[in-house]
Amino acid sequence: LRLYQVTRKFRDEPKPRFGLLRSREFYMKDMYTFDTCEKAARHTYEQVCDAYCSLFTRLGLPFVKVQAATGSIGGTTSHEFQLPADIGEDRLVLCPQGHFAANVETLNGGQTSCPTCGEKLTETKGIEVGHTFYLGTKYSSVANAVFSSAENKPQLAEMGCYGLGVTRILAASIEVLSTEDSIRWPSLIAPFQLCFIPPKRGSKEEEEGAALLERVYDDLAEALPHLAGDSVLDDRTQLTIGKRLKDANRLGYPYVVVAGKRVCEDPPVFEVWNQNTGEVLYVTKEGVIELLSKVQVP
Numbered sequence: 001l002r003l004y005q006v007t008r009k010f011r012d013e014p015k016p017r018f019g020l021l022r023s024r025e026f027y028m029k030d031m032y033t034f035d036t037c038e039k040a041a042r043h044t045y046e047q048v049c050d051a052y053c054s055l056f057t058r059l060g061l062p063f064v065k066v067q068a069a070t071g072s073i074g075g076t077t078s079h080e081f082q083l084p085a086d087i088g089e090d091r092l093v094l095c096p097q098g099h100f101a102a103n104v105e106t107l108n109g110g111q112t113s114c115p116t117c118g119e120k121l122t123e124t125k126g127i128e129v130g131h132t133f134y135l136g137t138k139y140s141s142v143a144n145a146v147f148s149s150a151e152n153k154p155q156l157a158e159m160g161c162y163g164l165g166v167t168r169i170l171a172a173s174i175e176v177l178s179t180e181d182s183i184r185w186p187s188l189i190a191p192f193q194l195c196f197i198p199p200k201r202g203s204k205e206e207e208e209g210a211a212l213l214e215r216v217y218d219d220l221a222e223a224l225p226h227l228a229g230d231s232v233l234d235d236r237t238q239l240t241i242g243k244r245l246k247d248a249n250r251l252g253y254p255y256v257v258v259a260g261k262r263v264c265e266d267p268p269v270f271e272v273w274n275q276n277t278g279e280v281l282y283v284t285k286e287g288v289i290e291l292l293s294k295v296q297v298p
């Protein structure tokens, strides 16, 4: 049995800080699992850990799964999913070869080398974005959470509990992916995937460029309807393209489509900026649509 919820939580946080990273109110996904025996419960535990790993991989986040203290929740096995970052509040030690990763809370004294390969462990700070606990019967014994076994005997459920900090994942991913002057979103959770920038008012491309860009949008909306609601038009045409491109970069739209000088060529050529790689491609309308067909949207 697996029960989960994604809901708003309140915590009387003594030191709220770093914006959404540590706040009094936040969204969290939590789940409680109940199995008939330890073997099945351990299997569930592994499955949830794997699901968390694939979630962070799909988001393109550099995460580490570390052994963690069970703390006040208790249980026998626990892991945290951490994003290494200087502003992180947890201290982690990692084997450079990836054999071993732990929150320093779990280490007795000065463990400095990897138990597998003996290499010196490196220390880093991390932002915790997920946590898993294998609870055994700690809570089922107290709450008398029993089921009838095959022999019709009451038996205690083996439990696990699992959490993902939804709000914190948002803030932490920006923290670890962004550069000094621009936001970088994981494409899957970017508020908008695309920004369209028409020519500057009064430029010689103005009329033709705006109309052509609109046609790109219409054709895109037809070919890739899932992107239609994920697009923004920056119609502040009193500003230069360069200024708007800079703003788009700061806000971190994964892709920016610009109707620049070459939009008056035959066939018209658009600039497509991939903000995450810094790459710019010059392509026709069909090229824009083909390029954007690879964009992943949930």
Ligand SMILES: [Zn+2]
Binding pocket: 095, 096, 097, 098, 099, 100, 114, 115, 116, 117, 118, 119
């Ligand atoms: Zn190692």
